[in-house]
Amino acid sequence: MTLDQLLTDTKPALSQIYAEDLPELSQARDWQSKYRILMQLGRKLPPIPEKMKQPSLLVKGCESRAWLMHYYNQHQDQHFFVLDSEARIVKGLMAIMLSLVNGMSNAELKKFELAHAFDKLNLKPYLSQSRGSGLNAMMARIKDCCR
Amino acid sequence: MQPFDPVNFRGQFQFFQHNPGWVYLDNAATMHKPDVVVNAITSFYQRNNSNVHRGAHTLSQNATRAFEQARDDIATFINAGARQQIIFCSGATAALNQIAFGLMHTVLQPGDRVLITALEHHANIVPWQLHCSRFGVTLDVVPLDTEHKVDQQAFAELLALKPKVVSFSHISNVLGHIQPVAHMISQAKATGALTVIDGAQGIVHDKIDVQALDADFYVWSGHKLYGPTGIGVLYGKTAALELLTPIFAGGEMISEVNFSHSLFNILPFRLEAGTPDIAGAIGLAAACNWLQKINSEQVKNYKAMLLKQFFAGLKKIGGLDILSSPVHNAGIVALNVQGEHPADVAELLNQQAVAVRGGQHCAMPFFSQLGLAGAVRFSFAPYNTEADVATSLQALTQAAEILTA
Ligand SMILES: Cc1ncc(COP(=O)(O)O)c(C=O)c1O
Numbered sequence: 075m076t077l078d079q080l081l082t083d084t085k086p087a088l089s090q091i092y093a094e095d096l097p098e099l100s101q102a103r104d105w106q107s108k109y110r111i112l113m114q115l116g117r118k119l120p121p122i123p124e125k126m127k128q129p130s131l132l133v134k135g136c137e138s139r140a141w142l143m144h145y146y147n148q149h150q151d152q153h154f155f156v157l158d159s160e161a162r163i164v165k166g167l168m169a170i171m172l173s174l175v176n177g178m179s180n181a182e183l184k185k186f187e188l189a190h191a192f193d194k195l196n197l198k199p200y201l202s203q204s205r206g207s208g209l210n211a212m213m214a215r216i217k218d219c220c221r
Numbered sequence: 222m223q224p225f226d227p228v229n230f231r232g233q234f235q236f237f238q239h240n241p242g243w244v245y246l247d248n249a250a251t252m253h254k255p256d257v258v259v260n261a262i263t264s265f266y267q268r269n270n271s272n273v274h275r276g277a278h279t280l281s282q283n284a285t286r287a288f289e290q291a292r293d294d295i296a297t298f299i300n301a302g303a304r305q306q307i308i309f310c311s312g313a314t315a316a317l318n319q320i321a322f323g324l325m326h327t328v329l330q331p332g333d334r335v336l337i338t339a340l341e342h343h344a345n346i347v348p349w350q351l352h353c354s355r356f357g358v359t360l361d362v363v364p365l366d367t368e369h370k371v372d373q374q375a376f377a378e379l380l381a382l383k384p385k386v387v388s389f390s391h392i393s394n395v396l397g398h399i400q401p402v403a404h405m406i407s408q409a410k411a412t413g414a415l416t417v418i419d420g421a422q423g424i425v426h427d428k429i430d431v432q433a434l435d436a437d438f439y440v441w442s443g444h445k446l447y448g449p450t451g452i453g454v455l456y457g458k459t460a461a462l463e464l465l466t467p468i469f470a471g472g473e474m475i476s477e478v479n480f481s482h483s484l485f486n487i488l489p490f491r492l493e494a495g496t497p498d499i500a501g502a503i504g505l506a507a508a509c510n511w512l513q514k515i516n517s518e519q520v521k522n523y524k525a526m527l528l529k530q531f532f533a534g535l536k537k538i539g540g541l542d543i544l545s546s547p548v549h550n551a552g553i554v555a556l557n558v559q560g561e562h563p564a565d566v567a568e569l570l571n572q573q574a575v576a577v578r579g580g581q582h583c584a585m586p587f588f589s590q591l592g593l594a595g596a597v598r599f600s601f602a603p604y605n606t607e608a609d610v611a612t613s614l615q616a617l618t619q620a621a622e623i624l625t626a
Contacts, residue, residue, distance in 0.1 A: 105572050106619075106623055109569060109623055110626065113565075137564050137579075137580050138564040138580075138594065139594070160562050161564040162561075162565050163568050164564065164565075
C-alpha cells in the first residue's frame with residue numbers, strides 16, 4: 075500500500091459519503107440510526123495500514139488515536155488527505171469533515187470553517203465537546219497543511 | 222450516628238434535581254456535593270470572608286478560626302495524631318508533587334531508588350520521573366500479576382533493592398481494586414523506606430485511620446470526597462513532613478525574610494505558601510463532619526450491593542472484557558466491549574444520558590502493558606440507585622448492540 079493508492083481509494087469513498095450518506099444522515103430519525111450511519115461511514119474510508127502509521131502522522135489532542143496523511147497537487151492547487159482513527163464514531167465524523175474539504179484549493183482550505191459547515195448540515199448537535207475536540211484537533215492539523 | 226437511608230442521602234444533592242435524566246457513574250473522576258458543603262462555602266463567603274493569619278482585625282481572626290477549625294475537623298476525620306499534620310494543598314496531584322520534590326536532597330540522594338507500582342495514576346508517576354531524573358534517582362516499578370493486581374512477590378523482590386521511598390495507591394482509579402495497603406506499608410517500613418499512599422480513591426471508600434495505617438504520608442483530593450475542587454490534603458507524620466523542602470515559597474510559610482535568606486515557619490504553615498483555599502477547606506471540613514455522622518459500614522454495604530447487581534447484570538451481556546475483579550473492589554468497574562474502542566462505547570452511553578469515562582484514566586502505562594486502548598469505567602457512589610444500575614446495564618446492552626450490529 076502506498077500513499078498514492080490510499081489517496082485514490084479515499085476519493086470515491088468521500089464522494090459517496092457526500093452524495094449518499096450525508097443526506098441519509100440528515101433524514102435519520104433517532105439517535106441509534108444516526109450513530110449506525112456514522113459508523114458505517116467511517117468504514118468506507120480505507121484504513122491506513124499499521125506499518126504506515128508513523129508517529130509523525132499521529133494527531134495529538136484526540137481522546138482516541140487518529141492519523142492524517144496529506145498530498146498537495148501543486149499544478150492544480152489541490153489538497154488531498156487520507157485519515158484514520160481507532161474509534162469508529164470519531165472516524166465517521168472525520169470522514170464527513172474530509173468529504174467537505176478533500177480536493178480544496180489552498181485558499182478554500184484556509185477559509186473553511188468546520189463549525190459553520192457542520193451547522194449548515196445540521197450536524198452540530200451531534201458534536202459533543204469531547205468528540206468535538208478530537209475533530210477540532212484533526213481540523214487544525216488539516217489546516218496546518220495549507221501553504 | 223445516623224443510619225444510612227439511600228433516598229434521604231440522595232435527596233441532599235441538588236445536582237440530581239437539576240439533572241433528572243442523567244445516570245452519573247463517573248464518581249471516580251469527581252463526586253457531587255451535598256447541600257451542607259455548598260451551604261458552608263456560600264455562608265463563608267457571605268458572612269465570614271476575610272484573609273487568614275494576616276489581619277489584626279476581628280474579621281480576619283474569625284476567618285482564621287474557621288479555617289483552622291477545618292484543619293482540626295479533618296485531622297479528626299482521618300485520626301491524625303496532631304493538627305499540624307494536615308497540610309492543605311490543591312489536591313492529590315499537588316500533594317504528590319510536593320512530596321516528590323520535597324524529598325530530593327533531604328532523603329533521596331543520587332544513586333538512591335524510589336519504588337512505585339504499575340497501577341499508578343499519572344499523578345503518582347510523573348512527579349517522581351521529573352524529580353528523580355534531575356536528581357540521579359532510579360525509579361523502579363512493581364509489575365502487575367495476571368489479575369491486574371500488584372504482584373506481591375515482585376514487590377518483595379524490589380523492596381530488597383532498598384528503595385528509600387515507596388509510593389502507591391490505596392485503591393486503583395482504573396480498576397477499583399483495593400490494595401493490601403496495610404501489608405505493603407509494613408513490608409516497606411521493615412526495609413526502612415518512607416511510605417507514601419495516594420489515597421485519592423481510598424479516602425471515600427473506607428474510614429481512614431492514618432495512625433493505624435502507619436504510612437508516612439497519605440494524600441487525597443477533596444472533590445473526590447463530596448468536597449469542593451481546588452482543595453486537598455497532604456497528611457504526613459510530623460517527622461516526615463519536616464523532611465520536605467517546600468515546593469512553593471511566599472507569604473505565610475516563612476517566619477523571617479531578608480534578601481540574603483529566609484527562615485521557614487513551623488508546620489503546617491511552612492508547606493502552605495500564599496493565601497490558602499479558605500472556603501475550600503471549610504467546605505471539605507463540612508463534608509467530613511457530615512460523613513462522620515452517617516453509618517459508614519451501611520454506606521459501604523449499600524455500595525457493595527449496587528456493585529454486585531451491576532456485576533450480575535454484566536454477566537448477562539455477552540461480548541464484554543471485564544478488567545475489574547468483583548472481589549476487593551471499591552465500586553469501580555472497567556470494561557470493554559470486545560473489539561470496540563472505549564471512546565465509542567462511552568459516547569453511545571453518553572447519548573443515553575449515562576455518564577461514564579472512556580479512555581486511559583490517566584494510567585497510560587497500565588493500558589500499554591495490556592495492549593489496550595483504554596477502557597470504559599463505571600464508578601459508583603452511595604447516591605446512586607438500583608435504578609441507575611438497571612439503566613446503565615440497559616444502555617450498555619444497547620451500545621453493544623449498535624456497535625456490533
Ligand atoms: C488514584 C488517583 N491519584 C491521583 C489523582 C489525581 O487527583 P487530582 O486530579 O484531584 O489531583 C486521581 C484522580 O483522578 C486518582 O484517581
